[in-house]
Amino acid sequence: MPTSFIKGRLKGCVYAFKGGILLLKTEASIQVQFGIAILITIAGFYFQISPTEWMIQTLCIGMVMSIEGLNTAVEEIADFVHPDFHNKIGKIKDIAAGAVGIAALIAVIVAGIIYVPKVF
Ligand SMILES: Nc1ncnc2c1ncn2[C@@H]1O[C@H](COP(=O)(O)OP(=O)(O)OP(=O)(O)O)[C@@H](O)[C@H]1O
Numbered sequence: 737m738p739t740s741f742i743k744g745r746l747k748g749c750v751y752a753f754k755g756g757i758l759l760l761k762t763e764a765s766i767q768v769q770f771g772i773a774i775l776i777t778i779a780g781f782y783f784q785i786s787p788t789e790w791m792i793q794t795l796c797i798g799m800v801m802s803i804e805g806l807n808t809a810v811e812e813i814a815d816f817v818h819p820d821f822h823n824k825i826g827k828i829k830d831i832a833a834g835a836v837g838i839a840a841l842i843a844v845i846v847a848g849i850i851y852v853p854k855v856f
Pocket residue numbers: 765808811818819820821822823824825826827829830833
């Protein structure tokens with residue numbers, strides 16, 4: 737395998753890490769979701785959830801935060817290409833926000849299925 741290929745992939749990892757840190761440092765919604773992820777992880781240890789429940793919970797955390805990151809990227813592109821008010825930009829941003837909403841709703845349902853029987 738050529739070293740340039742490996743170097744390119746490693747660079748890609750560095751950029752991805754930089755992007756993740758940037759999101760956590762600058763995006764309030766990601767910060768809130770990160771806080772919820774920590775709390776729900778503590779809950780997982782407290783209620784001693786099963787390996788399957790851990791996998792699904794971790795997937796949900798990753799799904800919500802990844803889609804939020806993509807939503808932020810869409811907002812950034814929209815503001816860059818058209819900083820002024822435009823109905824189409826509004827629609828694009830609403831659709832991206834809707835994707836986060838769907839992921840968050842699914843995560844709440846999963847959390848309910850895991851924790852409601854353990855709490856009540
Ligand atoms: N340039 C625009 N033209 C038309 N509508 C817009 C525009 N910018 C924002 N909006 C409307 O306002 C809503 C919120 O947009 P905004 O960019 O502030 O996202 P946000 O969800 O508040 O961002 P964040 O995720 O950073 O909190 C959009 O979903 C859209 O309906």
